[in-house]
Structure formats: structure tokens, C-alpha cells
Amino acid sequence: MKTKNLLYILSFSVLLFACSSSSSDDLSNPDPDPIEKVTYKDNVKAIIDSNCLNCHGNPTNGPSNSLNTYDLVKNDVDKIIDRINRTGAGKMPPSGNLSNSAKALIQQWKDDGLLEE
Numbered sequence: 001m002k003t004k005n006l007l008y009i010l011s012f013s014v015l016l017f018a019c020s021s022s023s024s025d026d027l028s029n030p031d032p033d034p035i036e037k038v039t040y041k042d043n044v045k046a047i048i049d050s051n052c053l054n055c056h057g058n059p060t061n062g063p064s065n066s067l068n069t070y071d072l073v074k075n076d077v078d079k080i081i082d083r084i085n086r087t088g089a090g091k092m093p094p095s096g097n098l099s100n101s102a103k104a105l106i107q108q109w110k111d112d113g114l115l116e117e
């Protein structure tokens with residue numbers, strides 16, 4: 001009789017633990033999307049640095065606009081979104097295209113309010 005009671009208590013606590021641990025996961029991470037807000041420092045800078053700065057550095061190597069600071073990228077965001085979504089004349093970068101996820105991140109950055117960090 002005592003062993004049976006102990007078993008009940010044991011299985012009940014296992015259940016309780018399983019439930020409480022999964023609900024605390026939900027609380028600590030209510031949004032399954034790993035990126036909450038897109039920022040220049042965390043997300044955008046790396047894309048620009050590796051795909052654009054060999055021409056759009058300061059000084060530039062052909063184009064008239066540098067894209068090597070937060071302010072410059074922010075001021076040009078509409079032109080940038082236009083150019084990276086083109087497939088023909090004037091597309092940026094001139095050879096190839098950014099990945100869809102990189103394009104989406106830059107659009108998301110604008111939608112989130114062009115945060116610096």
C-alpha cells in the first residue's frame with residue numbers, strides 16, 4: 001500500500017514537472033521568431049559590408065554614394081531597397097543578387113523603424 005502511494009506521488013510529480021517546464025519555456029520565449037527587432041548593428045551592417053562596400057566604401061570605387069555608416073545607409077534606404085530588388089538594369093550588387101533572406105532583413109529593418117542598435 002505504501003509503495004503504491006509512493007508511486008502515485010512520484011508519477012504525479014513527474015507530470016507536474018513536465019507541464020511546468022514546458023510552460024516556462026513558452027513564457028521565456030513567447031515569439032518563435034529568433035529576431036525580434038532588426039537593427040543596423042546586428043543585422044544590416046554585415047550584409048552591406050560584405051556585398052556593397054568594395055564599391056560603396058569611403059572613398060567609393062565608382063558610385064557616388066558611400067554606404068559605410070549607419071547614417072548613410074539609413075538615408076539611402078529607399079534607393080537601396082529599390083536596387084536590391086531589381087533584376088535588370090541598375091540592380092545592386094551589379095553581379096548576382098542578395099539572398100531573399102538578406103533582402104527581407106533590409107525591408108524588415110525599414111519596417112521596424114531603422115534602428116541603429
Ligand code: HEC
Binds near residue numbers: 048079084090095
Ligand atoms: C561592383 C561595384 C558595386 C557593388 C558591389 C555595389 N554597387 Fe551600388 N552602385 C555601383 C555603381 C557603379 C553605381 C552607380 C551607377 C548606378 O546608379 O547604377 C551604384 C549605385 C547604387 C545606388 C544608387 C545611388 C543613387 O544615389 O542613385 C544604390 C542605392 C546602390 N548602388 C546600392 C548598393 C547596395 C545596397 C549594394 C550592396 C547590396 C551595392 N550597391 C553594391 C556599384 C556597386
